[in-house]
Amino acid sequence: MTDTAPRRALITGITGQDGSYLAELLLSKGYEVHGLIRRASTFNTVRIDHLFEDPHSPGHRLTLHYGDLTDGSRLVTLLSAIQPHEVYNLAAQSHVRVSFDEPEYTADTTGLGSVRLLEAVRVAGIDCRFYQASSSEMFGATPPPQNESTPFYPRSPYGAAKVYSYWITKNYREAFDLFAVNGILFNHESPRRGETFVTRKITRAVARIAAGEQSELFMGNLDSVRDWGYAPEYVEAMWRMLQHDTPQDYVVATNTAYTVRDFLQFSFSRVGLDWEKYVRFDERYLRPTEVDALIGDYGLAERDLGWRPEVTAPRLAEIMVDHDLAALASGRGHALDTVEWRA
Numbered sequence: 657m658t659d660t661a662p663r664r665a666l667i668t669g670i671t672g673q674d675g676s677y678l679a680e681l682l683l684s685k686g687y688e689v690h691g692l693i694r695r696a697s698t699f700n701t702v703r704i705d706h707l708f709e710d711p712h713s714p715g716h717r718l719t720l721h722y723g724d725l726t727d728g729s730r731l732v733t734l735l736s737a738i739q740p741h742e743v744y745n746l747a748a749q750s751h752v753r754v755s756f757d758e759p760e761y762t763a764d765t766t767g768l769g770s771v772r773l774l775e776a777v778r779v780a781g782i783d784c785r786f787y788q789a790s791s792s793e794m795f796g797a798t799p800p801p802q803n804e805s806t807p808f809y810p811r812s813p814y815g816a817a818k819v820y821s822y823w824i825t826k827n828y829r830e831a832f833d834l835f836a837v838n839g840i841l842f843n844h845e846s847p848r849r850g851e852t853f854v855t856r857k858i859t860r861a862v863a864r865i866a867a868g869e870q871s872e873l874f875m876g877n878l879d880s881v882r883d884w885g886y887a888p889e890y891v892e893a894m895w896r897m898l899q900h901d902t903p904q905d906y907v908v909a910t911n912t913a914y915t916v917r918d919f920l921q922f923s924f925s926r927v928g929l930d931w932e933k934y935v936r937f938d939e940r941y942l943r944p945t946e947v948d949a950l951i952g953d954y955g956l957a958e959r960d961l962g963w964r965p966e967v968t969a970p971r972l973a974e975i976m977v978d979h980d981l982a983a984l985a986s987g988r989g990h991a992l993d994t995v996e997w998r999a
């Protein structure tokens with residue numbers, strides 16, 4: 657390869673919230689981007705459709721490949737064919753509440769999926785840098801603030817699976833001298849956030865209530881404290897971790913703390929409504945074990961990577977409500993829109 661050839665990246669989970677923003681970032685930096693997508697009976701690429709290029713067109717830089725983190729041999733053939741310089745493992749069954757319903761599948765995808773991908777890198781003999789999407793959920797019951805030295809105490813099958821992936825990534829770094837890092841990201845949101853995560857569930861409901869299309873919003877535990885950041889800023893931190901001189905694990909957070917109740921208040925007040933008039937309790941949204949408080953400390957990422965966040969929960973709620981209002985007004989209220997990037 658010559659110095660002028662583009663760098664190649666493989667993103668698992670490219671159809672998800674983070675995968676779509678990361679693909680945009682890497683394409684904007686001149687990368688050739690390859691994404692792993694799951695075969696589905698309907699299209700599942702709505703978050704990246706605006707990036708799609710006809711594979712017949714010369715110079716196209718985004719290529720999608722069918723595959724699955726549960727299919728190890730496919731990962732080997734894919735890595736051998738692509739020969740990426742950077743691999744970002746973002747794929748996962750990422751919903752904490754759902755992980756209690758599907759613990760074994762969550763372990764298979766969110767846990768074992770990571771070792772299948774690492775092993776594929778090793779077996780295929782790829783000289784690449786590897787990013788693992790680790791999570792603040794690993795801290796679970798350990799009180800905040802949480803940093804890179806905080807002990808893990810997962811409180812869900814999802815959290816436990818992510819702890820496995822964290823350690824196996826670290827083990828491949830130490831055992832095989834692989835440049836493999838864990839980004840321990842706290843909750844991050846955007847207009848592309850999945851509709852069953854709490855922030856997006858709230859902002860979509862606010863838009864629908866403001867438009868007279870919905871009258872109630874059923875919620876679970878409003879007392880949870882979270883450190884919510886903005887997804888486009890967080891994918892920049894992922895990329896910076898792989899450009900650093902040495903492989904190192906980093907917390908990515910905003911160091912701010914708000915409750916679910918606060919996020920309700922920020923979101924409803926954006927449209928001049930009082931949230932208490934609309935929100936009802938439904939125990940189906942409670943978890944068997946809850947993570948009460950996650951508040952990060954991004955000091956190491958700031959020192960080593962020069963990364964710092966700008967958007968925190970109050971502004972995030974405005975961005976998401978404004979987007980969902982616009983989407984509803986234009987008849988796209990159901991969609992995970994990428995409209996802000998099409999403009």
Ligand code: NDP
Pocket residue numbers: 668669670671672673674675692693694700723724725726745746747748749750751765769789790791792840841842843844845850
């Ligand atoms: P999403 O749920 O939006 O995206 C998950 C992605 O994983 C989707 O592309 C999904 O594909 C894919 N996927 C799921 N199962 C498989 C599988 N078996 N094989 C291949 N692909 C699969 O997650 P986010 O973008 O929010 O998060 C990205 C990663 O970061 C996840 O690993 C998540 O656990 C982790 N994380 C997220 C945080 C957050 O606040 N967002 C915080 C910390 C960590 P499909 O579209 O087909 O379903």
Ligand code: GDR
Pocket residue numbers: 750751752753790791792793841842843844852853854855857874875876877878880881882916941942943946947
């Ligand atoms: P989380 O995000 O579990 O932190 O995991 P989620 O938005 O699902 O929940 C945040 C908090 O809100 C409470 N909550 C509700 N949650 C949902 N989804 N729906 C509700 O109706 C509701 N009512 C209250 C929850 O109990 C919880 O305390 C996210 C995911 O993106 C993970 O993949 C990621 O690893 C972590 O963030 C960091």
